[in-house]
Amino acid sequence: MPAANISEQISLAGTEASGTGNMKLMINGAVTLGTMDGANVEIHDAVGSDNIIIFGMNVDEVNAAKPSYQPINIYNSNPVIKAAIDRMQFGINGEVFNEIADSLKTQDTYMALADFDSYKNAQKYASECYRDQHKWNRMSLMNTANAGIFSADRSVEDYARDIWHLTK
Ligand SMILES: *Cc1c(COP(=O)(O)O)cnc(C)c1O
16 A cells, blocks of 8 residues: 555446555655545545546436446447457456456446446556656645545544544
């Protein structure tokens, strides 16, 4: 965590209850590349859109797309995705990954194919930001500087006041 440049928090929106690993990476200056899910949302609020790299569907978009989701249609229409999944089935260093490939094509429970292009663009944008060292260092520092809200003291005080209704 102290050595990370990027904190990838790539759960499908609506599937991660919270996430605290993202906060540990943030306070150490890693820039979050993630979905609007769990505590990524709070990190986004704390650092602002310029200092986090968000991709993918939000919860409302996931809920709207899920009932009629057919990953095979994306596989058939997106040549990059098709090549990647086909490679799993042709074999990588003699290993085939048929189960993963088939589950992506037929179920894709976490809608990875639906968010793939957006993820790819986010990675490209991250590389562009990183090449501008002044910009990257600023993003990094803004993460450390705004991590205070995630302190355990603040969190426990909130619980004591709002949930447990305790007086000191
Ligand atoms: C913070 C932490 C976690 C939680 O990580 P998430 O990325 O929030 O799931 C799990 N295990 C250990 C040892 C941790 O310190």
